[in-house]
Each structure stands twice: as C-alpha cells, then as structure tokens.
Amino acid sequence: MRIAVAVKQVPDTAEVRIDPERGTLIREGVPSILNPFDEYALEEAFRWRDELGGTVVVITMGPPWAESVLREAVAMGADEALLISDRAFAGADTWATSHTLAAAVTKLGDVDLVITGKQAIDGDTAQTGPSIAASLDWPQITFVGKVRSIEDGHILAERYVEGGIEVVRSSLPAVVTILKDANTPRLPSLRGKMKARKLEIPTWGIDDLGLDPAETGLDGSPTRVVTISTPETSSDGEMHRGTPEELAAVLADLLLGEEES
Amino acid sequence: MDYYLSDELTDIRDICREIAEKYIVPARAELDEENRFPREIMKVMADSDILGIYIPEEFGGTAEAFGGGAMALSVATEEFSRACGGVAVSYAANALGAMPILISASDEQKTRYLPDLASGRKLAAFALTESEAGSDAGGVKTKAIKDGDHYILNGTKQWITNGGEAQVYTVIALTDPSRGARGLSAFIVEEGTPGFSYGKKEDKMGIRASATRELIFEDCRIPAENLISGEGRGFIVAMKTLNRSRPGVASQAVGIAQGALDEAAKYASQRRQFGQRIDSFQAIQFMLADMATQIEAARALTYSVARMIDAGAKKYEKVSAMAKVFASDVAMKVTTDAVQILGGYGYMKEYPVEKMMRDAKITQIYEGTNQIQRAVIASALIKETAAGGN
Ligand SMILES: Cc1cc2nc3c(=O)[nH]c(=O)nc-3n(C[C@H](O)[C@H](O)[C@H](O)COP(=O)(O)OP(=O)(O)OC[C@H]3O[C@@H](n4cnc5c(N)ncnc54)[C@H](O)[C@@H]3O)c2cc1C
Numbered sequence: 001m002r003i004a005v006a007v008k009q010v011p012d013t014a015e016v017r018i019d020p021e022r023g024t025l026i027r028e029g030v031p032s033i034l035n036p037f038d039e040y041a042l043e044e045a046f047r048w049r050d051e052l053g054g055t056v057v058v059i060t061m062g063p064p065w066a067e068s069v070l071r072e073a074v075a076m077g078a079d080e081a082l083l084i085s086d087r088a089f090a091g092a093d094t095w096a097t098s099h100t101l102a103a104a105v106t107k108l109g110d111v112d113l114v115i116t117g118k119q120a121i122d123g124d125t126a127q128t129g130p131s132i133a134a135s136l137d138w139p140q141i142t143f144v145g146k147v148r149s150i151e152d153g154h155i156l157a158e159r160y161v162e163g164g165i166e167v168v169r170s171s172l173p174a175v176v177t178i179l180k181d182a183n184t185p186r187l188p189s190l191r192g193k194m195k196a197r198k199l200e201i202p203t204w205g206i207d208d209l210g211l212d213p214a215e216t217g218l219d220g221s222p223t224r225v226v227t228i229s230t231p232e233t234s235s236d237g238e239m240h241r242g243t244p245e246e247l248a249a250v251l252a253d254l255l256l257g258e259e260e261s
Numbered sequence: 262m263d264y265y266l267s268d269e270l271t272d273i274r275d276i277c278r279e280i281a282e283k284y285i286v287p288a289r290a291e292l293d294e295e296n297r298f299p300r301e302i303m304k305v306m307a308d309s310d311i312l313g314i315y316i317p318e319e320f321g322g323t324a325e326a327f328g329g330g331a332m333a334l335s336v337a338t339e340e341f342s343r344a345c346g347g348v349a350v351s352y353a354a355n356a357l358g359a360m361p362i363l364i365s366a367s368d369e370q371k372t373r374y375l376p377d378l379a380s381g382r383k384l385a386a387f388a389l390t391e392s393e394a395g396s397d398a399g400g401v402k403t404k405a406i407k408d409g410d411h412y413i414l415n416g417t418k419q420w421i422t423n424g425g426e427a428q429v430y431t432v433i434a435l436t437d438p439s440r441g442a443r444g445l446s447a448f449i450v451e452e453g454t455p456g457f458s459y460g461k462k463e464d465k466m467g468i469r470a471s472a473t474r475e476l477i478f479e480d481c482r483i484p485a486e487n488l489i490s491g492e493g494r495g496f497i498v499a500m501k502t503l504n505r506s507r508p509g510v511a512s513q514a515v516g517i518a519q520g521a522l523d524e525a526a527k528y529a530s531q532r533r534q535f536g537q538r539i540d541s542f543q544a545i546q547f548m549l550a551d552m553a554t555q556i557e558a559a560r561a562l563t564y565s566v567a568r569m570i571d572a573g574a575k576k577y578e579k580v581s582a583m584a585k586v587f588a589s590d591v592a593m594k595v596t597t598d599a600v601q602i603l604g605g606y607g608y609m610k611e612y613p614v615e616k617m618m619r620d621a622k623i624t625q626i627y628e629g630t631n632q633i634q635r636a637v638i639a640s641a642l643i644k645e646t647a648a649g650g651n
Contacts, residue, residue, distance in 0.1 A: 186308065187276065187279055187280060187283070187305065187308075187309050188276060188279070188309070189276070189308065189309045189310045190272055190273060190276055190309060190310035190311060190314065190323060191310045191323065192310075193272040193275075193276065194269065194272065194323075194326060197268060197272075
C-alpha cells in the first residue's frame, strides 16, 4: 500500500490580512503553517499504513521554503517527502495545481490512494482534492468523516454530507478528502523529528514532470480573482448583565422587536 | 536566557511543550482533583519517543543523540513540570526506577529490561523508602534471603512513586542484616511475581496525579539473576541512582516555578485595581523580577550539573545536591509569591497557582530532604577543606 498525501503550506489565517489594492493575501511577515486539515489527512494515511503496511509519501507544491511543511509531516510519521517546485508553477490556481500534483502522482507510479484535507484554510475552495482525481481520472470520495475499511482493492468510507452520512465504496486507486471528524492527528515523535531534519527531500520541477508551461502556473490557470475584500466589521455591540432569565427576556425583546420592524 | 540547546535537545523541548499544552494542561486540574494517574498521557509520551531519551541506542533509546541523557531528562522533565508537577514526576520516577539498571546492571539485565522501558511498553519505579527508613536509608528492614538460585523477599516499601502503575521495580533490600548499610542489595522485581502485592495508596497534598503506594513482599521469590551488581552493593547503587537523578528533581522544581511565574506575570498584566494594571505597582514588579531571576539561576545551575554528567564527570554528588536544594527552595518561594500576586484568586482552585504551590513542596522533601542535601554539600566541603581546598 502506498499512500500519497498532498499537503499545503498556508499562512496562519489568524494572522492574515488582505492587500486592498491588489485583492490578494499579504503573505509577508505572516507565519506559515501546515494546513490544519492536512494533519487529519496525514493521520488517516498513517493509520492505514500502520494497519496494512506500506509507505506514506507526502507531497506539496510550492516555493522551496514550503519544504518545512514536508519536514513537519515526516516528523509526524511520513516515510518519504517530495517537493514540487518550479518558477513555472508560480501563480497556479486550483486547476493548474491539481494538474501538476496529478502529474507527480503519475510519475511516482505505484500510488494506491491519494488523501488530501477537505480544504486549505487560505483559499477555502475544497477543489484541489477533487480536481486531482479528475486530472488522474480516478474515482473520488470527498468530505470523508470516517474510513471504514480498505481491503480487496477497495475503500469503504463515510461522507458526512448535509443532513446525513453517505457510505461510498470505491475501487482503488482513488482520491479521498478528509474531514476533521475522521481522527485525532498524532503529535510529531522525537525519532520523526530527527529523521525530518536530516532527510534529503527531492524536488521535481516542470521538466521532471514533463509538463508544458502552458498548463502550469499562472499561464495554466483559468481562474482570475477579481477582488478580495474584508467584510466591514462593526464593533458597536451592546453589553447586558443579569440572571439567565433576565438576559433571555432582553434577547427575546430584541429578536421580536427586530421581527416587527 | 538562551542556553544554546542542540537541535536535538530543542526537539525534545518542542515535543514536550506540545504534549504539555495539548494533553497535560487541559487535564491537570481533573487529575489533581481525582488523584488519578495519567495513563493516557504516559502513552502519548511513549508514542512520541520521550521515554527512551536517557537510554543508549543499544538498549532501545536515543541517549547518544542528546550527548548522554542527563540534559535530555532535565529538559523534558522541566517542560512537563511547567504544566503539571504530578504528571512530570510520574515521568521522572520512571527514569528513577530505570536508573539502577542503567547505571549498575549487567548487559544481560539491561538487554532484558531497558528496551521495554525505552519504548514505554513498561514503566519503572524505584523502591528504597520504608516506614522506618526515610532519610536514614541504611535503616531498610526488607529482607532478601538467598535460597538456592532465588532470593526470598519479605517486607514493605512505602511511598513508592509509580507504585501499582509500573511493571518493573528496582528494590533495595537487606541480604546481610549483620552488616547494616553494607548488607543492602538491589534487585529487579517484576509486577505479577507471586508474593508481591500493592498496599495503601496515598492521598497527598500535591503531585496528586502521581501514584504513591506501598509495595508488599510476602515470601516473594525472585530469581537470583535479578540481583543488580552484587550482594552488599545496594546502598552504593541507591546513592549513585539518587545522585544521578537529583538534577531531575531540580528540573521539576524549575519547571513548576516557571509555570507559576508564567501565570503570575499574565495575571498581573490583566488584573486592574485602583484603576491600573497591578503590574504597574512596583511591589508586584519587584516580586516578578525576583521570581524570574531566581528561576534563571536555578535553571542555569541545574543545566550545568546535567551537562557535567553528560560530559562524563565521575564526581558530582555535591553539585547535584546543590542543584536540588537551590531549585526546590526557589520553587517553593516562587509558587508562594505567585499565589500572593494572584491574591484571593490565587488561593482558589479556578487558577492553577495554588496547585503549583502544593506541587512545589514535595521537591524539598523527596529524593533526600533539603536538610540531607545540605548535609551532603557540607560534608563534601569539609572533606575538600581538609584536603587543602578543591
Ligand atoms: C510523594 C512522595 C513520593 C516518594 N517517592 C519515593 C519513591 O519513589 N521511592 C522511594 O524510595 N522513596 C520515595 N519517597 C520517600 C522520600 O524520599 C522520603 O520521604 C524522604 O527521603 C524523607 O524521608 P522521611 O519522609 O522518612 O523523613 P525523615 O527522614 O523522617 O525526616 C523528617 C525530618 O527530619 C529531618 N532529618 C532527618 N534526618 C536528619 C539529619 N540527619 N540531619 C538533619 N535533618 C534530618 C528531615 O530533613 C525532615 O525534615 C517519596 C516520598 C513522598 C512524600
């Protein structure tokens, strides 16, 4: 069993601001972290590797310094890491990114399962996982809250969809996107950290993947972000004090008053 | 202060801090209240490879990566103690229990026991104290009488940290009652050995997450091969063990004190009286300044001793005692002052500092009371003076 986990380095959203002129995220000076959803994707991969044997390879596409999230993943337990990095990949939207990651999965060759987090907390699109599946022409199971089994070349998983749980069985290879309900990510281990520091991480660029510049990076990205803006925040709250009963009465008055107007 | 920890020691610190923040801090009040041993947290420590950091690679650990293991233990113990003294001593007492094996056992014994302790499959405890043998460790009455290729143990050990939770016990017992302290020997006793049972579980003032229990030996037959070192070597094994582990108690104290300072400084920056933050009062500022200074001095001394041990020093009894005395007195003072800074809130269980004050007290008592440590320091000093200075 070889499981590839695609992860992303994201700005710590608690710290992010938006450039009002250019409509893009200001990344300078903002600490970068491993996309929180990806920790669950990694944990799910580790669990099945630990149960079934095999290896977990963690992949990210990004600038050279995105390597740090790969080392974090290795500290948690990934066996191998792979950085997909090239100037030609810069400015990629989710289409170009997943096309490039899919090329890497194809080049790896013997991957049975690709796992990603549900979404990245910077773009919040939840598109890259599904789009990798489309690019590879593999089946996909998204919003997985629980993987029930992996056996006989199939995966059986629960999708937590609005209003219920959908149980889906798919042949392998497949792509799965994971919710935070799926597991509790493990902490990095000491041996993992020591391994992570020393590990030589290979970098694959556009030539390694045999891609055309027209299908990668900004040139390969059909999406154009028109504007991004921060919603106006209002700070004029009201403070009420009292017993729960009194506060309930205040709330009821406010809500009912609102309804009347 | 930057102690220029190696990358590897920094890894230990980071992992232990993460364990402390994610697992220990959220659980500590409940563990304290319920007097409950932190089994789940010990499992997390094991999974993170933190239990084997002082054990050589040959026996399943990673000590070489940290230059020996004394600093590694100090760094880990300090981080855990900063969050909870009770959880931290459960960790540290495990190392204390393993220490006689690590320091004095045969390679065969090390191969048999250390890998399971390094991985956390088993926990250890160290059993010296008895009702009539506290500071006077030579007063041990538990007997180990040779019977063919076995020893038969009879007696009761008291206040054994990790008692009832550990699977491997290093026990000091009397093989030759006529020779007093020179008649003591050290043994390895495994949980489940017939004749070995657990007695009273203590209800303590502090470090309540740790288990403190009686060990009862009634005609308990253990294989003669479980003797560590040799007959009559028990007192030496025990003293070497305690010398080696005292920087660990010092680190507990430093960690507890640091945790209390963190809380006090944070509180002082938020609490307002007389229309201003209380950390604008010089009385509070100076208390915080003294606390921080004392902690740094205690940490510096503790790290120096740990580094000295890792560097291969043979004689460190005096400085090891100094670190223990100094750091534990600092912990008591700092935690008391932290309660003072929080005022009435500090006295309430809603805030962690009252627990830190209760937890700090034990560091002045166990692994040799501070009076005994001062006696050790003084006697070394007197000997040095007699020998014409050091
Ligand atoms: C929570 C807890 C956990 C423990 N864990 C362990 C463990 O895991 N393993 C283990 O073997 N033991 C353990 N102990 C025992 C601990 O090490 C002893 O309590 C300690 O050594 C002191 O012995 P004592 O309590 O009998 O005090 P005593 O020796 O009775 O001392 C009473 C007082 O007299 C003073 N005093 C005694 N002799 C002298 C002297 N010669 N000169 C000056 N003053 C002196 C002492 O400093 C103290 O103030 C633990 C104890 C506690 C409370």
